[in-house]
Amino acid sequence: MSGSATPTSNADAILPVIPSALVEVDVVARWRDGLPAAVPVPDGDGEPELGSCLETFGVDAAVLRALDVSSEVGQVRTVPLSGGRFGWAIGSGDGTPGRWRTVGAALARTARSRLEDSDEGGNTPEDLGEALDVEYLQFRLPADADEEVVSGLTLGVTLGDYRFRVTQRAAPPRLRKVLLVAETEESAQRLRPVARKAREWASATALARDLANTPSNIKDPAWLATTAAKTAEHVPGLRATVREEKWLADHGFGGVLAVGGGSSRPPRLLELHWDGGDSDAPHLLFVGKGITFDTGGISLKPAEGMEMMRTDMAGGGAVIGAMSSIARLGLPLRVTALVPMAENHVSGSAYRPGDVVRHYDGTTTEVANTDAEGRMVMADALGYAVREHRPDMLVDVATLTGAMKVALGLRTGGVFSSEQSLAERVRQAGERVGESWWPMPLPEDHVADVRGTNADVRQAPEGPGAVMAALFLREFTGGLPWAHLDIAGPARAEKNYDEVVAGATGFAARTLVQLAEGLAD
Template sequence: MPALPSPLPEIEVTAAARRGLPLVVLARAGDDDLAPLLGPGGADLGADWATAVGLTGKAGEVHTAATQGAGVRWVAGIGDGEPRQWRKAGAALVRAFETRASTEADAGRRVPRALQLTLPPEAGEEEVTELVLGVSLGGYRFKLTNTAPKPRLRALRLVAGEPSQLELLRTAVERTLAYAAGTVATRDMGNTPSNIKDPAWLAQTAVKLAADVPGLRVSVYDERWMAAQGFGGVLAVGGGSSRPPRFVVLSYRPSRSAGPHIALVGKGITFDTGGISIKPADGMQWMRTDMAGGAAVISALVTVARLGLPVRVTGLVPIAENHVSGSAYRPGDIVRHYDGQTTEVSNTDAEGRMVLADALGYAVRNIGPDLMVDVATLTGSMKIALGTRTGGVFATEDDLAARIVEAGARRGEAWWRMPLLADHEDAVVSEVADWQQCPPGPGSITAALFLRKFTGGLPWAHLDIAGPARSEKVVDEIVPGATGFATRTLVELVASYQTHDT
């Protein structure tokens, strides 16, 4: 197994360049005077070089130029300079560097492992934040192999154009690296194959990640404890697997606390066959990422604690493997949840809401939060509605919904608010139990309406990340596999409450 979490490049902000490090300069779309881009020894290349390589300065464009007496210069396009274009440039730069490094290593040549980048004077906190996010996440890779690892970018030195901004930019870089590390940990957990990643593994990974983090405590409960407590949903879903379920509670209590006590609840299905309502084989391999919501909650709690945010947060992750066997739960079963409410099962592949119902009920009765947010790869309907780059937000409070959307926008994750339509309330009602697990109608909406029954009337939001939690292609800082989506939003959401008066 690779190290978990995967290492990130070291990134520092300094006032002066260092001799001997390859230099990166940034080009805007439409720049005419290109010679200064190439630094000392580059003036004789100028427009001829730009024409030869087709330099346009568009975001994500990366070129190299061998300048006289100054080694290789890297030129990365930032488009019109809009902050998101900096993230795209950072991701493209790290991938181009590592591709070239692999080629050089294969040829037996010495490979540099560090770059330095000259920031233009107008580069501020927002631009540098986006650049660092792109560099940190764009080169991510997860591969189990016995071959030697490919060369990686180990360090990036940012040379500030304005010395007066040094401390501001250093703070921005440090904070962004913390968010990136959380995202990478979520990706690592999602990408770990399910022959390794059973419920016990995921629970112990939460313990490992939280070890020695100030103010953070982790408790892990097994199937015997859950049976005694009445976690009917988790036990039903996990009953078909030989690898029993777990329930993880992460408690962060800062030395001083401001704002509300927030409960974050994440779906932790370590593999989802669909159970008796079995999934088609095509694409089932992606079900190793069906615990992406739980992983995001684990990583978010670790990141919040590492940043020392003065907001009390509790994370709850019900973990199970949804498998097929003689002990699997069935359509038509009636399950009693932790809070005593009952659910009529109609589709064993709608298992996420079963485990979340237990955890939400436990939070209401035992944690006493001021508000709750759950996050889950819950419904294929949401992927159809919003695609693979945007998460869906269902919320009982306008302020909470707005905070989530704004938190995501600040950290490079897109959300769209969805309606909790009263017209479909009756569909969730069962004739033989309190609630019907998978009623007809708009699937994502009825799933959210079902979950709301277990929130005790608290302010609550449900985040459906079935689309953006995984990717099959490279898109800016996203690479194929688990994306880590929602981790940064959850941390930023907590941060938004640190000056809030309750």
């Protein structure tokens, strides 16, 4: 690892614990008497099917009806049992895959609420009794549970309880383990690896959330690169290299240096490498936008909502999270990741509209808007990828354009690709892991608009914003199979839904893991 870390602007800042602890999940065949339990309530012709609740809890149907037990997805009702015990009935609706993420998240949040209520009540561990057992739960799987059910539940219980805090207070009690109880030992053995893989998807997502949620008084480029590299040290076979600003200058990373020039906290380039296959194995390369804070530079952003610009490196976070999980899963292919990192700030040394910047591959760019900084740093990384790493396929991920939020809303990512088959691979990978993607066009009639007047290309030409940004990036891909994932909408959330919590969502991390696995097959 080359380069040295630069101290953050707040040396006394309380550092977050990364990675966040996640719920453990296992699939078993034995029901455990006395352990708090949850049972799904499916919909049966418009009425809740109560059979599993009746069998598990040993109560009358009249009791469940009086409690208003419902099949509405994610609705939780506490069922009082003898001896001061309790159980939970959770609506699972029609049981489609996305519903199970909601069910798992509802279970995790309900358990957290009960634990926090007990903790805030000033009780001692001896007083809490049964409440402390909520740290360990069992969930009865439906008889026909398949891989999609177990994957959804695992993602829900691990990510629905995610929480990020920068504090010196003692960590509150939390849900630690969930047992998914199958009908038979044969089913448990078949589904157990599914839960393990889904939890790895969740780990990738959670690490991406951790990095994006970290406040930017802590998270400068040096901190982000160093933290990612230290995380990689704990993953066998995953290699990390951090390039500091002198190396970037010596090697002509003009876009990264221009964007980072307005900040006192210099830029970095993170390289991660996983060699899981032989020389004939596919070589996949990820590029993730790593803007640790984005003021917009001289083209200053409005003040409203600027605090969320700490998450403008969500694409880089997704790439870092994905690489850790790809290595832990031991996928049999080669994967390289590049995360160009900079802070886009305002000062006398900031780059300007009208500047001409020379990128790593020699291409010159005419700057129109300093708030279109993501494509500037990614152009360097893409050119470096093509020339130095020679991959078989390129995939970049970025919170790149507000236009994408207008086009697709806040829960769907956009896919621009040089090859329809690659875009379809991304969409299918996302569908498998519970992330939604929509194919976007690269119309040839806008290609000429990217050509520059005073330079080779224009950074932010007039036209459809997300399309123009993608066409600009394509100039640096060397004709390789390439996909650009714009996650400006789903990378952040204002409220909880499904397994997502407010703040950084970690969107795209597990899609990248599944995409890599698909290529390795």
